[in-house]
Amino acid sequence: EPEVTQTPSHQVTQMGQEVILRCVPISNHLYFYWYRQILGQKVEFLVSFYNNEISEKSEIFDDQFSVERPDGSNFTLKIRSTKLEDSAMYFCASRLPTGYEQYFGPGTRLTVT
Amino acid sequence: EDQVTQSPEALRLQEGESSSLNCSYTVSGLRGLFWYRQDPGKGPEFLFTLYSAGEEKEKERLKATLTKKESFLHITAPKPEDSATYLCAVQNIKAAGNKLTFGGGTRVLVKP
Numbered sequence: 001e002p003e004v005t006q007t008p009s010h011q012v013t014q015m016g017q018e019v020i021l022r023c024v025p026i027s028n029h030l031y032f033y034w035y036r037q038i039l040g041q042k043v044e045f046l047v048s049f050y051n052n053e054i055s056e057k058s059e060i061f062d063d064q065f066s067v068e069r070p071d072g073s074n075f076t077l078k079i080r081s082t083k084l085e086d087s088a089m090y091f092c093a094s095r096l097p098t099g100y101e102q103y104f105g106p107g108t109r110l111t112v113t
Numbered sequence: 114e115d116q117v118t119q120s121p122e123a124l125r126l127q128e129g130e131s132s133s134l135n136c137s138y139t140v141s142g143l144r145g146l147f148w149y150r151q152d153p154g155k156g157p158e159f160l161f162t163l164y165s166a167g168e169e170k171e172k173e174r175l176k177a178t179l180t181k182k183e184s185f186l187h188i189t190a191p192k193p194e195d196s197a198t199y200l201c202a203v204q205n206i207k208a209a210g211n212k213l214t215f216g217g218g219t220r221v222l223v224k225p
Contacts, residue, residue: 004156031211042217043157043200048210056210091156100145100204100211104156 002026004105006092012111013082021077021108023092032075033093033102034067036060043091049075082112115140115205117216126191126223134186134219136201144206146184147213148177151198160199191223 005024013019025032034046047057049067066078075094079086089109093102116139126132138146145164149157161170163179170177174195176187186199198220202213 033210033212035213043202043213043215045212045214048212050210054210056208056212058212089154095211099162101147101159101162102211102213103159104149106156107154109154 004092004094004103006090006105006108008108009106010109010111012113015084015112016081019079019082019110021079021090021092021110023075023077023105024073025075025092025094026103027073028096029094029103030097031095031102032067032069033095034077035091035093035104036088037091037107038088046077079110082110084112086110087112115203115214117201117203117214119199119201119216119219121219122217123220124222126188126221128192128223128225129190131187131189131191134188134199134201134221136184136186136216137182138184138201138203138216140203140205140214142206144204144208144211146179147202147204148175148184148186149200149202151200151218153198157200188221191221193223193225196221196223 007022032049037043047061048055064080089107091107092105095102118137120135148160151157161177166181198218200218202215
């Protein structure tokens with residue numbers, strides 16, 4: 001069964017460093033999302049992306065964040081200058097053009113020290 | 114602002130002891146209500162979508178129902194492998210990007 005994949009599974013970085021989290025959505029999906037979950041808290045929406053454009057973003061998704069679909073298979077989230085409070089589990093999700101259910105990847109645990 | 118509240122926060126069940134999880138929501142226009150299962154350290158796994166009040170969906174020991182203000186996830190005769198956190202999320206029909214707004218989840222532990 002097709003699934004969303006994410007790399008790396010765990011990323012440790014120092015405060016102020018740039019990180020890129022990578023996702024490979026399910027192949028025939030056209031809508032892509034990033035969410036994050038701080039330990040013990042709710043899953044929070046960051047950004048949605050369709051047709052090479054951001055379609056919606058949350059207040060969390062400020063100028064330090066960016067997304068890109070560099071080729072036909074990858075979808076990336078970049079954090080330019082990481083802060084301690086960026087430490088969280090980051091989930092990528094994708095969905096078909098038909099139907100609204102989103103399928104999530106296994107997540108990347110980001111630890112900022 | 115869309116809001117989702119789940120109760121209880123945690124539930125301990127004996128194997129075979131049926132129970133229900135509650136998801137109360139406030140949304141200006143509901144496109145869909147979604148149930149996910151999340152195992153520790155993993156991503157949410159899609160279970161059900163409910164679109165309109167009165168709708169019901171079933172999968173093995175799980176049954177989800179929807180009213181205009183809340184949804185229930187019924188677990189019938191649970192087994193230890195049903196232990197997980199169950200997440201409820203809503204999608205607002207006005208959301209341009211179809212984002213999901215999640216509740217805090219219910220942690221279910223089924224003891225043999």
